[in-house]
Amino acid sequence: xxxxxxxxxxxxxxxxxxxxxxxxxxxxxxxxxxxxxxxxxxxxxxxxxxxxxxxxxxxxxxxxxxxxxxxxxxxxxxxxxxxxxxxxxxxxxxxxxxxxxxxxxxxxxxxxxxxxxxxxxxxxxxxxxxxxxxxxxxxxxxxxxxxxxxxxxxxxxxxxxxxxxxxxxxxxxxxxxxxxxxxxxxxxxxxxxxxxxxxxxxxxxxxxxxxxxxxxxxxxxxxxxxxxxxxxxxxxxxxxxxxxxxxxxxxxxxxxxxxxxxxxxxxxxxxxxxxxxxxxxxxxxxxxxxxxxxxxxxxxxxxxxxxxxxxxxxxxxxxxxxxxxxxxxxxxxxxxxxxxxxxxxxxxxxxxxxxxxxxxxxxxxxxxxxxxxxxxxx
Amino acid sequence: xxxxxxxxxxxxxxxxxxxxxxxxxxxxxxxxxxxxxxxxxxxxxxxxxxxxxxxxxxxxxxxxxxxxxxxxxxxxxxxxxxxxxxxxxxxxxxxxxxxxxxxxxxxxxxxxxxxxxxxxxxxxxxxxxxxxxxxxxxxxxxxxxxxxxxxxxxxxxxxxxxxxxxxxxxxxxxxxxxxxxxxxxxxx
Numbered sequence: 001x002x003x004x005x006x007x008x009x010x011x012x013x014x015x016x017x018x019x020x021x022x023x024x025x026x027x028x029x030x031x032x033x034x035x036x037x038x039x040x041x042x043x044x045x046x047x048x049x050x051x052x053x054x055x056x057x058x059x060x061x062x063x064x065x066x067x068x069x070x071x072x073x074x075x076x077x078x079x080x081x082x083x084x085x086x087x088x089x090x091x092x093x094x095x096x097x098x099x100x101x102x103x104x105x106x107x108x109x110x111x112x113x114x115x116x117x118x119x120x121x122x123x124x125x126x127x128x129x130x131x132x133x134x135x136x137x138x139x140x141x142x143x144x145x146x147x148x149x150x151x152x153x154x155x156x157x158x159x160x161x162x163x164x165x166x167x168x169x170x171x172x173x174x175x176x177x178x179x180x181x182x183x184x185x186x187x188x189x190x191x192x193x194x195x196x197x198x199x200x201x202x203x204x205x206x207x208x209x210x211x212x213x214x215x216x217x218x219x220x221x222x223x224x225x226x227x228x229x230x231x232x233x234x235x236x237x238x239x240x241x242x243x244x245x246x247x248x249x250x251x252x253x254x255x256x257x258x259x260x261x262x263x264x265x266x267x268x269x270x271x272x273x274x275x276x277x278x279x280x281x282x283x284x285x286x287x288x289x290x291x292x293x294x295x296x297x298x299x300x301x302x303x304x305x306x307x308x309x310x311x312x313x314x315x316x317x318x319x320x321x322x323x324x325x326x327x328x329x330x331x332x333x334x335x336x337x338x339x340x341x342x343x344x345x346x347x348x349x350x351x352x353x354x355x356x357x358x359x360x361x362x363x364x365x366x367x368x369x370x371x372x373x374x375x376x377x378x
Numbered sequence: 379x380x381x382x383x384x385x386x387x388x389x390x391x392x393x394x395x396x397x398x399x400x401x402x403x404x405x406x407x408x409x410x411x412x413x414x415x416x417x418x419x420x421x422x423x424x425x426x427x428x429x430x431x432x433x434x435x436x437x438x439x440x441x442x443x444x445x446x447x448x449x450x451x452x453x454x455x456x457x458x459x460x461x462x463x464x465x466x467x468x469x470x471x472x473x474x475x476x477x478x479x480x481x482x483x484x485x486x487x488x489x490x491x492x493x494x495x496x497x498x499x500x501x502x503x504x505x506x507x508x509x510x511x512x513x514x515x516x517x518x519x520x521x522x523x524x525x526x527x528x529x530x531x532x533x534x535x536x537x538x539x540x541x542x543x544x545x546x547x548x549x550x551x552x553x554x555x556x557x558x559x560x561x562x563x564x565x566x
Contacts, residue, residue: 009555012555013550016550017525017531018470023554023561026503026507026561027511027557031413031506032409034409034412035409039426039429040408042400043404044400044439046433047397047404050437050438051392051396181428295475308530348421
């Protein structure tokens with residue numbers, strides 16, 4: 001259909017398109033038809049039904065990203081859960097002393113030590129620990145101390161220091177010395193890794209069971225079970241039996257106790273630290289070992305010295321006085337260790353306390369233990 | 379005074395869940411679309427059926443609505459497609475002017491001051507105009523109705539009907555020429 005316009009028609013159309021023409025007004029009057037109200041209602045109802053009332057009005061952006069965000073959130077939660085579970089697995093041994101006890105008990109059984117009653121499981125684990133780690137050594141009269149010291153060398157400094165700081169029960173000194181030697185030698189790499197791991201577990205168990213104050217006191221818990229007592233009796237070394245016979249004093253015990261079996265680790269330890277079997281006491285070992293750590297770059301010996309000093313700083317005045325009253329030589333050794341570690345104010349403070357407790361203690365005897373520079377300054 | 383919200387904005391709001399926007403949109407286009415379909419269809423019942431179908435289609439596709447064209451063009455395009463489909467199914471005579479004019483007869487009467495013969499003359503003229511619209515060729519009537527009922531420009535009519543601007547303008551020109559000529563004859 002060919003549709004073309006001419007001049008007057010174009011003008012007529014332009015007038016019409018301008019709006020409000022006579023034709024338009026007339027057409028609008030022809031009808032005012034509108035859809036029935038029922039039809040309106042049904043359409044509006046359908047429109048409202050499509051959008052449920054009360055539903056949150058989401059933006060298009062949120063609608064588009066809703067699913068991806070949900071998936072990402074779920075994945076992040078899963079990842080966080082996995083990480084937390086892994087962390088829990090790593091921390092579990094510290095939070096489960098029972099597991100550590102079981103772990104520490106097994107070598108005792110393997111070494112032939114008699115089984116103990118369940119209620120003395122902790123004490124038994126200490127015995128088994130020493131027996132399993134160093135079968136040729138004598139079982140200590142107070143095995144918990146030697147075990148703790150031995151383990152602390154390879155574990156946390158706080159645990160180690162707590163074990164070393166605890167005054168041993170009477171007669172336990174030689175065993176403590178031997179355990180210290182053993183632990184330092186083990187830390188040098190001679191002890192089997194399994195034995196070290198077992199001692200670590202036992203140490204954790206011990207440390208979570210016994211507070212510092214208890215270790216500092218002379219009332220370390222003894223196994224009450226008869227079987228455990230018999231086991232201890234059988235396992236006691238001549239030195240320990242000598243202790244039980246009433247011999248007190250570290251030096252005397254050290255002299256009377258048979259020298260522990262020398263092995264390569266002990267020899268290396270002696271070479272590195274200068275501590276030998278002829279050393280008179282644990283205090284001497286500590287002081288000598290601490291100074292050796294300062295001279296040499298042995299990380300294990302240095303760690304031992306640092307942990308000892310750290311514990312010394314934590315000791316209250318009353319605790320130090322208790323320690324000094326109980327064992328003057330030990331107290332002087334600790335003072336010397338503090339001084340060597342650079343804690344000069346603390347060392348001077350302790351020395352003043354020591355002198356107040358032992359005014360009759362001669363300077364000559366002090367010089368035998370304490371550094372000369374310290375005595376000059378104080 | 380704020381400008382009225384555009385049809386596209388209202389439809390977007392409805393798509394996003396604001397059903398009150400649809401109420402406004404429907405109120406804007408209900409009369410024009412209904413009359414357009416009533417003129418283009420053969421019967422009121424069919425017009426109402428198709429009219430409802432068009433609006434339900436708008437409701438159904440709301441979630442995927444994007445502003446790609448003017449809403450009026452989109453709405454009347456859907457209406458036009460349904461009318462064409464309906465014509466294909468059955469050849470139905472377009473609704474007569476008398477049927478459409480029944481609504482005009484129900485309108486309020488003229489003011490009392492007007493003369494009865496003038497009222498009758500006016501009513502007769504409107505009826506004549508309605509008949510002239512019905513008598514237009516389908517394409518020309520469609521162009522005229524889109525202009526009058528939807529307020530479309532020539533370009534929008536072209537877009538809606540799928541022809542170029544010149545064709546749409548030509549259809550509209552012929553429609554206006556015939557209507558004016560027929561109405562002038564009636565007045566004379």
